[in-house]
Amino acid sequence: MIQLDKITLRRRDGAGYRHVLDNLSWSVSGAQQVALTGESGSGKTTLLNILAGLLSPDAGTICINEQFIHTYNATQLALYRRTIGMIFQHYQLLSPLSVADNMAFQARLNGRAVSREDIALMAKRLGLGDKLDAFPTQLSGGEQQRVGIARALLNQPRILLADEPTGNLDSERSQEVLELLMALCKEQQVNLIMVTHSRALAAQLPRQVELRDGRIHE
Numbered sequence: 001m002i003q004l005d006k007i008t009l010r011r012r013d014g015a016g017y018r019h020v021l022d023n024l025s026w027s028v029s030g031a032q033q034v035a036l037t038g039e040s041g042s043g044k045t046t047l048l049n050i051l052a053g054l055l056s057p058d059a060g061t062i063c064i065n066e067q068f069i070h071t072y073n074a075t076q077l078a079l080y081r082r083t084i085g086m087i088f089q090h091y092q093l094l095s096p097l098s099v100a101d102n103m104a105f106q107a108r109l110n111g112r113a114v115s116r117e118d119i120a121l122m123a124k125r126l127g128l129g130d131k132l133d134a135f136p137t138q139l140s141g142g143e144q145q146r147v148g149i150a151r152a153l154l155n156q157p158r159i160l161l162a163d164e165p166t167g168n169l170d171s172e173r174s175q176e177v178l179e180l181l182m183a184l185c186k187e188q189q190v191n192l193i194m195v196t197h198s199r200a201l202a203a204q205l206p207r208q209v210e211l212r213d214g215r216i217h218e
């Protein structure tokens with residue numbers, strides 16, 4: 001469950017300040033899948049960063065799965081971040097590591113044991129069963145993004161924040177990636193918040209919201 005109450009965040013804009021998020025309140029129930037849309041610069045990435053505990057708002061309260069993260073110190077935030085998965089437009093895979101090691105990277109960083117079987121099972125589910133020993137540069141964009149999904153999900157997050165996860169892919173690959181992402185999040189009861197510029201993709205998620213004038217509009 002995500003509960004944001006009266007979140008305000010200002011950014012410097014020329015000589016003054018601009019409210020990127022302006023008294024924003026929003027709630028998302030557990031395991032819901034939500035598409036977050038909005039014009040360029042409307043604050044979508046900013047909002048994801050706040051949910052990820054990477055950015056503190058100027059005002060407002062943030063309650064995520066019963067944790068009031070706006071009250072957390074740096075150590076508590078670091079622990080909180082381990083429960084969050086993130087997927088990016090530019091996959092951010094580590095090129096010297098194999099696909100298998102990239103997949104396990106986040107979970108291992110967080111001290112979670114990931115067996116070869118866990119990795120193989122996830123790879124198979126994502127159609128990457130024969131790519132485990134390959135390196136990121138040997139993969140297509142869609143395959144690299146699927147490795148990014150595996151990396152996030154093997155860490156068993158409660159919430160998955162996806163920032164334009166299909167932004168680099170053609171429409172066929174985008175559709176494939178979205179279907180896998182939604183199916184896996186449903187199976188694992190993961191809360192999915194996905195930023196997208198594509199109306200066609202957004203329409204496939206059970207809930208769509210728009211960030212406009214610093215607030216969420218249903």
Ligand SMILES: Nc1ncnc2c1ncn2[C@@H]1O[C@H](COP(=O)(O)OP(=O)(O)OP(=O)(O)O)[C@@H](O)[C@H]1O
Nearest residue numbers: 011012018020038039040041042043044045046047
């Ligand atoms: N580090 C920063 N310092 C100052 N202003 C920033 C910073 N990061 C973002 N901004 C500003 O905050 C606003 C919101 O940016 P954000 O990246 O959240 O928008 P967005 O909706 O994700 O945009 P896009 O769809 O283009 O990715 C923009 O006006 C941006 O210029």
